[in-house]
Amino acid sequence: MSTPRTVDRAFETALYGTTDDTLDTAASLLAADPTADAELARRGGEFVDAAWRRGWQPADLVRIVRRELDDPHVRLVAALIRTRAPHDRARGPRWAAQLDDLPDAEATPPPRTDRFSHATAVLELYRLLLRLPGLEPLEMGAAGKGAHRASGDRPESRALARIRALLAKAEATGYPEEAEALSAKAQELMARHSVDEALLAARGQAHAASPNAPGACRIGVEQPYEQAKALLLDAVADANHCRAVWNEPFGFSTVVGFETDLEAVELLYTSLLVQAEAAMTKAEAGQRAGGRKRTKTFRQSFLAAYAHRAGSRLRAAAEAATAGNGAAVDVDLLPVLASREAAVTDRTERMFPETTTTRLRGVSDEAGWTEGTRAADRARVGRRRPLP
Structure with a gap:
């Protein structure tokens, strides 16, 4: 044969x-x-x-x-x-x-x-x-693909290098307050970097690597507690001018946005997830020391509360950074940001013409929700001195 x-x-x-x-x-x-x-x-x-x-x-x-x-x-x-x-x-x-x-x-x-x-x-x-079905294609047209390839050839910017360093410190520290303060500082720097890139692109001063249309990437949302993790990713995406669409059966969310913002979302989501799981482990240890056994509902409620509160704080940090870098007084800024937001929304709707909302399940543990909120709320994320 x-x-x-x-x-x-x-x-x-x-x-x-x-x-x-x-x-x-x-x-x-x-x-x-x-x-x-x-x-x-x-x-x-x-x-x-x-x-x-x-x-x-x-x-x-x-x-x-x-x-x-x-x-x-x-x-x-x-x-x-x-x-x-x-x-x-x-x-x-x-x-x-x-x-x-x-x-x-x-x-x-x-x-x-x-x-x-x-x-x-x-x-x-x-x-x-x-048996794999078709997925929404992430690649853009010829112009978008060329810009995307070029962006991989440039060295990492000083801003991204500093963001990585801040998040690495946040993941390594054993103090939740310090971790959240470092994460907030990273979010502020991300927001300022995003605005700078947007203004440069709008004025035609950006290098050839700057994308002229929003792109998309997929980020894994792994079990367990994937609903709460998807909620956290959605909060990070929203704070960074992106849109996230969760595909539960295949374990990922598709994030749509401009390249600089996509990089920020990938970095920050990964770091916050590490920090959230570390804070959850510590909170569970405290609960057990008090003689109370915690279950899956505690962890689900903890992560859901963490995502909810972290999203609010990230948006506040991003708004503070935008207002604090001098760009807010630039007459070009608001139309540029509005145009980019419209472009992201348009591409998201073209990629996903039909989406549904999902009710978060298993969020019924009051102690888990309280501890998760505390874990995301310890840092003072107010207006602070602009980063050099």
Whole structure:
């Protein structure tokens, strides 16, 4: 029997069926024919290419495989993505960063396994990839893509470098008040940087790397407590002139905004999530020390309250920074910001013409809500001396 025919028979048996029996039969066919391995890998590359055409990106594939399957499948899909990367077209800095962040197979070598088990895992992965639906494309038209590629070639700005440093300190400190003060300072700097970029672009003084239209990126919203985490991401996006649309089944939110603002959202959301989880752990320890057992509802309520209060404080910090950097008196500022907000709204509505609201579930623990509000409310985030 020819190698392609072996793979064809295995696919006909397993990929379009739904039972373990068909999977076992197909895995047995592949395990018995070592000459089919190369063809099987080639077909995997085709599945990856098809996923790209349907709007998926490397981080999306890894995320959905991790949610639906197991570690061996994650290693398999990461290997397929790496194999296809040299044959793919350039897709911009975010795509390149996702390739760099793929799980490192050499750092965590897979356990030894027999051919049947390996073939079973491959077929399970391919069955999932085959059934992936189309996603909203993130890439813009030719002008937008060119601008986006160029933005990856410029060195990181001093502002972003300082923002990263502030957030790193916030994550490292053991004092919640200091962490929240550092995060507020980072938000102020983000807001000032965003306004500066907007004014430069409007006056035609920005370098060629400045995007002339809003872009979009996907940010993972991982289990557990993904509703509360999505709420936190939405608050961070709103404070930074972006819009976030949550896709619950696939575990991510799509954030739409201008490049500088998207970078700010990614940085701040990741940092605040780390800080929120650290504060939640500390709050739970305090509750247990008081003899009160806390449950999933405590953690869900804590994170929901943290997101709600953090959003208010981030917006206040952003408004204070905008008013404090001298840009507020510039006659060009308000029309520029209004125009950018309209552009972000327009792109969001074109990408997602139909959206629904979701009621936050499981927020019923009063102590959790109180502790979460306190954790987000300790820092004094008022008007402060402008950052140098």
